[in-house]
Amino acid sequence: MNKKSFGSRLVAAPYYVWAAIFIIVPLLIMFYFALTDQNGAFTFANIMGIAKYKKAFLISIIYAVIATVITLVISYPMSYFMTKMKISSQRMILLIVMLPMWMNFLIRTYSLITILANKGIINTILTSLGLKPLHLINTPGAVILGMVYDFIPYMILPIYSVMSKIDNSLLEAASDLGSNGFSRLKNIILPLSLPGVISGITMVFVPSVSTFYISQKLGGNKNLLIGDAIEYLFNVGPDFYNIASALSLVLMVMILLCLAVMNRFSSDEEDLIV
Amino acid sequence: MENIVELKNVIVSFDGERVLDELNLTIKDKEFITLLGPSGCGKTTTLRLIAGFQNPDSGKISFEGKDLNGVPSYKRQVNTIFQRYALFPHLNVFENIAFGMRVKKLPEKEIVKQVTELLELVNLVGFENRKISTLSGGQQQRIAIARAIANRPKVLLLDEPLAALDLKLRKDMQKELRRMQKQLGITFVFVTHDQEEALTMSDRVVVMDKGKIQQVGTPQNIYNEPKNAFVADFIGESNIVDGVMKNDYVVDFSGHTFKCLDKGFDDNENVDVVVRPEDVDIVDSDKGMLKGVVTSVDFLGVHYEIIVDIGGFKWMIQTTDKHNVGDNVGLDIEPDAIHIMKKSEYSGLYGDYSSFSEEMDHISDVVTEDD
Numbered sequence: 001m002n003k004k005s006f007g008s009r010l011v012a013a014p015y016y017v018w019a020a021i022f023i024i025v026p027l028l029i030m031f032y033f034a035l036t037d038q039n040g041a042f043t044f045a046n047i048m049g050i051a052k053y054k055k056a057f058l059i060s061i062i063y064a065v066i067a068t069v070i071t072l073v074i075s076y077p078m079s080y081f082m083t084k085m086k087i088s089s090q091r092m093i094l095l096i097v098m099l100p101m102w103m104n105f106l107i108r109t110y111s112l113i114t115i116l117a118n119k120g121i122i123n124t125i126l127t128s129l130g131l132k133p134l135h136l137i138n139t140p141g142a143v144i145l146g147m148v149y150d151f152i153p154y155m156i157l158p159i160y161s162v163m164s165k166i167d168n169s170l171l172e173a174a175s176d177l178g179s180n181g182f183s184r185l186k187n188i189i190l191p192l193s194l195p196g197v198i199s200g201i202t203m204v205f206v207p208s209v210s211t212f213y214i215s216q217k218l219g220g221n222k223n224l225l226i227g228d229a230i231e232y233l234f235n236v237g238p239d240f241y242n243i244a245s246a247l248s249l250v251l252m253v254m255i256l257l258c259l260a261v262m263n264r265f266s267s268d269e270e271d272l273i274v
Numbered sequence: 275m276e277n278i279v280e281l282k283n284v285i286v287s288f289d290g291e292r293v294l295d296e297l298n299l300t301i302k303d304k305e306f307i308t309l310l311g312p313s314g315c316g317k318t319t320t321l322r323l324i325a326g327f328q329n330p331d332s333g334k335i336s337f338e339g340k341d342l343n344g345v346p347s348y349k350r351q352v353n354t355i356f357q358r359y360a361l362f363p364h365l366n367v368f369e370n371i372a373f374g375m376r377v378k379k380l381p382e383k384e385i386v387k388q389v390t391e392l393l394e395l396v397n398l399v400g401f402e403n404r405k406i407s408t409l410s411g412g413q414q415q416r417i418a419i420a421r422a423i424a425n426r427p428k429v430l431l432l433d434e435p436l437a438a439l440d441l442k443l444r445k446d447m448q449k450e451l452r453r454m455q456k457q458l459g460i461t462f463v464f465v466t467h468d469q470e471e472a473l474t475m476s477d478r479v480v481v482m483d484k485g486k487i488q489q490v491g492t493p494q495n496i497y498n499e500p501k502n503a504f505v506a507d508f509i510g511e512s513n514i515v516d517g518v519m520k521n522d523y524v525v526d527f528s529g530h531t532f533k534c535l536d537k538g539f540d541d542n543e544n545v546d547v548v549v550r551p552e553d554v555d556i557v558d559s560d561k562g563m564l565k566g567v568v569t570s571v572d573f574l575g576v577h578y579e580i581i582v583d584i585g586g587f588k589w590m591i592q593t594t595d596k597h598n599v600g601d602n603v604g605l606d607i608e609p610d611a612i613h614i615m616k617k618s619e620y621s622g623l624y625g626d627y628s629s630f631s632e633e634m635d636h637i638s639d640v641v642t643e644d645d
Contacts, residue, residue, distance in 0.1 A: 176325060178349075
């Protein structure tokens with residue numbers, strides 16, 4: 001072994017240790033619990049048992065899909081118009097987008113409660129205007145709003161960053177060749193910004209589908225999401241570690257499958273983007 | 275030849291600075307016209323005006339007699355070859371070339387036929403499915419040409435298309451573009467800062483500086499009869515000295531009275547005198563019209579470049595004869611080697627070779643900057 005590679009291994013060593021302790025070991029623990037019964041004997045019973053939670057899985061996926069679509073619909077045009085602005089305005093908006101990310105997400109979720117609650121800000125304003133108060137908190141809508149609000153920066157940032165790198169001369173070239181505004185959007189901007197869209201979707205969908213807490217605080221425990229189920233089971237006690245681990249395992253496999261599909265999508269495109 | 279594009283009193287300003295200052299230019303049908311000038315002279319802006327990427331603050335642009343003001347670029351019958359080609363990275367070679375035809379919704383059969391023909395024209399048959407990123411600079415250049423002429427424009431605009439190519443490829447492409455222009459029979463408007471390129475390729479050259487046209491003419495005309503010190507200096511090497519026009523055909527400069535071929539100036543009018551370095555003969559010191567000392571000698575292969583100090587003014591002379599630094603020499607200048615220009619805002623700024631380094635700075639600026 002030469003000295004240089006030893007040196008570079010040494011530099012990389014803390015990372016390997018970190019990865020082992022915080023990624024590999026917890027995963028192994030999860031696998032262990034998921035595939036054993038309470039006595040530590042190997043079993044598939046836990047995995048089979050998750051059928052009871054298929055409603056939670058389904059709701060989680062539906063909510064996450066809706067939240068992802070909404071964030072995309074907001075973020076894409078927003079990113080597009082941002083790239084058309086002056087550089088100083090772009091920076092300002094970017095700062096505003098990122099500002100909530102600097103706050104703890106529990107606090108952000110709490111702030112939504114105070115806005116949406118039955119005697120919250122919106123309803124106070126409505127009643128003071130003589131209007132009927134709305135039932136906002138503890139609805140699926142509130143949960144999805146919470147997801148959109150918490151995760152939207154992760155959609156805007158990648159889309160904006162890819163879009164702002166599209167060379168203006170490409171748009172001029174398209175226009176030169178006869179493309180009007182709509183055709184330029186469809187034939188140039190959309191395909192070239194696709195990698196950003198895909199990473200945005202991934203970065204919003206994955207945390208949305210596995211989120212807990214948002215639904216507890218804003219959904220009023222009515223529609224249990226899979227993340228809540230896992231958290232709940234772990235809190236109940238060691239007896240439920242096995243089934244909770246099995247749920248986590250299935251969720252993880254599901255997310256990995258989503259990522260794999262997404263990556264296939266983007267890697268087809270990516271080597272075209274130089 | 276008919277006029278195809280006309281610019282009348284066009285003014286363009288960026289941040290309060292005039293980039294084009296009351297520009298008037300007429301482009302004739304089927305000619306190869308070159309806009310030549312240093313970076314920031316407004317040549318690219320002129321091109322972008324014709325393409326429709328830029329609107330004039332005031333003035334009129336017309337195409338075949340019809341007003342172009344306010345017509346968006348996608349409705350104009352001109353196509354552009356961009357400086358960095360601007361090929362679409364997400365499309366392959368075929369789709370890049372077919373882009374304009376797809377926008378026009380031509381039938382698929384027609385598109386395939388035309389793309390094949392265009393690939394033949396630019397010598398890239400078999401490249402249909404290649405990705406843009408796998409092509410060399412020269413190949414990308416050819417695809418950009420094919421894509422731009424696929425829409426059969428009446429005018430092709432070329433924005434320093436050869437700047438990114440190495441010297442040999444550039445020379446080949448110059449010939450290639452010239453050939454294509456003849457073959458296609460369309461107007462080429464070519465932008466460059468390379469005077470040699472402009473002289474070899476063009477039917478007419480438009481020399482620009484500071485947002486104004488300094489001179490328009492054939493390459494020979496521009497080289498032999500520069501209008502002012504800027505043009506004389508920008509096109510080739512020039513010795514530019516102060517002179518006094520005694521009367522028709524007689525001019526005084528550097529302490530000597532010369533015969534020349536120019537007339538039509540006032541008696542005793544102050545003028546700029548241009549003498550090209552290759553038109554000066556070095557003779558024995560006692561036989562020359564001017565006497566001086568050799569201060570530097572550079573061998574450039576084809577000839578020597580010699581700097582001769584004559585009364586404090588440094589002349590550049592190109593000769594195939596060898597001389598040594600410190601030699602006392604005489605200079606002989608024939609009447610047809612002398613060109614007289616009116617005094618202009620550029621008088622005294624150019625044409626003295628006492629500070630070569632400044633000259634070099636100027637050249638490297640032009641090469642590295644984009645405008």
